[in-house]
Amino acid sequence: MSFTVEKPPLPAFYDDLDLTLDEILHRLRDGARNRHSAFHTPAVATVTPQGAPDVRTMVLRGVDNAPLRLRFHTDKRTGKAYQLSQNPLGFCEIYDSNCKIQLRLACDMTLLDDGETVERAWAQTRPMSRACYQTETAPGTEIPAPGAVVPDTARIDEGRSNFAVLMAEITTMEWLYLAARGHARARFERDGTHWTGCWLAP
Ligand SMILES: Cc1cc2nc3c(=O)[nH]c(=O)nc-3n(C[C@H](O)[C@H](O)[C@H](O)COP(=O)(O)O)c2cc1C
Numbered sequence: 001m002s003f004t005v006e007k008p009p010l011p012a013f014y015d016d017l018d019l020t021l022d023e024i025l026h027r028l029r030d031g032a033r034n035r036h037s038a039f040h041t042p043a044v045a046t047v048t049p050q051g052a053p054d055v056r057t058m059v060l061r062g063v064d065n066a067p068l069r070l071r072f073h074t075d076k077r078t079g080k081a082y083q084l085s086q087n088p089l090g091f092c093e094i095y096d097s098n099c100k101i102q103l104r105l106a107c108d109m110t111l112l113d114d115g116e117t118v119e120r121a122w123a124q125t126r127p128m129s130r131a132c133y134q135t136e137t138a139p140g141t142e143i144p145a146p147g148a149v150v151p152d153t154a155r156i157d158e159g160r161s162n163f164a165v166l167m168a169e170i171t172t173m174e175w176l177y178l179a180a181r182g183h184a185r186a187r188f189e190r191d192g193t194h195w196t197g198c199w200l201a202p
Contacts, residue, residue: 007180014184017197020175021188024103025063027096028070032060038096039103044072044168045091046083046109054083055093058166061121066193068170070105073121073129076113076164077138084109090168100178107168121165133159176202 013019031039045055062071070092074081084090090109095102112118122130131151143149151159170190177184183202188195 010179010181011177014177014179017186017188017199020177020184020186021195021197023101024173024175024188025068027099027101027103028060028063031094032062032071038098039094042070042092042094042105044080044166045093046080047087047089048083049086054079056080064167067190070107070168070170071117071121072166072168073125074111074164074166075133075139075162076111077140077162079140080166081111081164084111084166092168092170102176102178104174104176105168105170106172107170110167110169111164112167113164117167118163118165122160122163125163127153127156130156130159130163133162135159174200 011023013023027037027039031037031042034040040060041057042060043055044058045053048054058072058074060070061073063069064071088109090107092105092107093103131153134151134156135149137143137149172190173188173195175184175186175188185200185202186197187200188197
């Protein structure tokens with residue numbers, strides 16, 4: 001007696017570079033809006049002045065086209081802000097176990113603390129998020145115990161001077177889709193405002 005094991009159907013993007021690129025852009029844009037998506041909270045890596053890697057989770061706030069840029073919000077007193085002032089090279093990584101997609105994004109990063117983009121971003125922040133930027137004690141400062149730094153909710157608008165937008169302009173994208181029939185791995189290089197893709201051995 002022999003059994004045939006039904007394999008799940010492969011998505012149309014599996015062996016199509018154009019559809020893979022569409023899927024990347026769709027997942028990133030959805031991630032900026034959908035807090036239930038793994039694409040909402042990428043791991044964002046920077047390089048310390050000593051040349052060591054440093055990585056942390058950040059909330060993806062927006063995606064710009066041409067050039068393709070990811071927008072994050074942060075406090076300009078953080079370690080990552082200082083690191084980027086010394087070295088703009090960064091990296092973002094996302095793995096969504098629901099759709100079995102990993103995305104690795106090499107980026108040039110810029111920290112903005114004034115201008116239209118920053119004002120618009122600040123105007124969109126919720127009062128609770130604004131409060132985080134209002135603390136007099138800078139993030140990363142040693143304190144006696146958790147809870148020792150509490151924002152004064154009556155002064156939340158004062159946080160604006162510590163607020164910054166981190167723009168991550170993507171230069172190379174690497175895609176990995178896990179599939180029983182063979183993982184699909186692709187690299188996309190920026191070519192002006194277009195992307196040129198190729199398949200890689202997984
Ligand atoms: C789910 C989650 C979301 C986070 N989102 C942000 C964010 O959007 N911006 C940010 O600066 N830090 C965010 N953090 C905190 C950072 O991961 C990090 O701890 C903090 O920014 C200090 O990082 P740094 O010292 O490397 O700059 C988040 C942490 C978690 C767990």
